Amino acid sequence: MKQFSIVIAGGGSTYTPGIVMMLLDNLDRFPIRTLKLYDNDADRQAVLGEALEITLKEKAPEIEYIYTTDPKEAFTDVDFCFAHIRTGKYRMRELDEKIPLKYGVVGQETCGPGGIAYGMRSIKDMIELIDLMEEYAPDCWMLNYSNPAAIVAEACRVLRPHSKVLNICDMPVGTLRRMSQIIDKTPEELDVRYFGLNHFGWWTSIKDKDGTEYLPQIREYVKENGYLTQVEVDTQHMDQSWQETHKKAKDLLAVDPRFLPNTYLKYYFYPDYVVEHSNPNYTRANEVMDGREKEVFSTAKVIIDKGTSEGSEFSIGSHATFIVDLARAIAYNTHERMVMIVENNGAIANFDDDAMVEVPCMVGTDGPEPLCQGKIPEFQRALMYQQVTVEKLVVQAYMEGSYQKLWQALTLSKTVPSAKVAKEILDDLIEANREFWPELK
Ligand SMILES: NC(=O)c1ccc[n+]([C@@H]2O[C@H](COP(=O)([O-])OP(=O)(O)OC[C@H]3O[C@@H](n4cnc5c(N)ncnc54)[C@H](O)[C@@H]3O)[C@@H](O)[C@H]2O)c1
């Protein structure tokens, strides 16, 4: 059986240890010969890098392992790059969330002005990462889940249309797991139909392999409880803010009870509620820095201090098995059915061909083949058109250095009440992002 060589780009990410532990747990399905971490922040990565070195020596000494900030060393001789970078790190996420809130507008990592600001930062780094991969490992596939995935995917479509980049989000995976708990099944027993954009979609069918439709049964549950299942799937999703998000899905369902909504629609359907329930001085970025980031880095320090991972192991990011499923689909031509972000080209029959949409795909050696989802209703189509145009305008604004287009993108976002507010937020965001954004004229 071939053994694979992997580089994790964004080696200092809070998700890296969970993914490495998950990879170790899946070696029988996906054998690894080399594992590398790559980051552009040497100090941040070194903490996780050293703790993982100790862990790997104990658990899988046969795997060749390095962590590095040198792109040549990182990308030479790799089959897969798992990319989860965050340009600007949590310092900038905090500003993305807090600046819009100052103006009474949703402050969120990937939705509304925060997502637009993050998109403007991510494009350059993501394109550079793709170029490095292609320079040193021309046959390598990038499995990208760096956010904001919708804008990153559109930038890849326009700027690197022939690159081997797969864009994927774990929200459809995570929510399907919750749905499976509701009907007492496992995600592997279910096939879904789904349409939308990243962080902006709807399930239209949840069937088991016999063809039994479970959407009505799940709908009855979600009507009362949202996707709140109270089964502890991971610690992060037991955080109060995530619990509220899963619960709020019941109010999203009420708007169109035919389909099961992606939780991220709450930022577009109920922005007033979101703002009222936000603390402008303590946002999700603060919650993550005080929670996940502290927990992961303090575990790493304990491992380093003790010189062993025994008794203080990193947890397995079990939800992240979708990354192995995707890599296996490419490596072994499994034709796994996965919800991915791809160019529409007819998958949603009455939507633009050149839109990056999120739909189920069959994935094999040549990448994802989108499955046709037919025509979608006017309501969803109009919402999606508005949102996808925001995403396209951001990429155009980045490429052209256009203030006008970025102002239009913000004005068009359903989360922003007026062109005046859009301009005020934009001017603050420009100031905050000077070191990251191209100059806008
Ligand atoms: N698509 C999804 O469903 C999904 C799910 C979870 C997380 N994410 C994304 O994964 C990323 C990581 O999240 P996190 O909360 O762990 O963030 P984090 O800040 O802990 O980690 C990001 C790492 O990327 C590094 N980095 C930044 N720019 C880089 C570059 N140009 N080259 C190499 N490394 C670079 C940073 O130094 C940092 O160590 C984010 O983009 C987040 O939005 C996506």
Ligand SMILES: O=P(O)(O)OC[C@H]1O[C@H](O[C@H]2[C@H](O)[C@@H](O)[C@@H](O)O[C@@H]2CO)[C@H](O)[C@@H](O)[C@@H]1O
């Ligand atoms: O606020 P954060 O940093 O905790 O999470 C933001 C990410 O949230 C989504 O991913 C979740 C996923 O929905 C859940 O099922 C589980 O697997 O954890 C994931 C990571 O938190 C979202 O899809 C990502 O794009 C966000 O970055």
Ligand SMILES: [Mn+2]
């Ligand atoms: Mn996502």
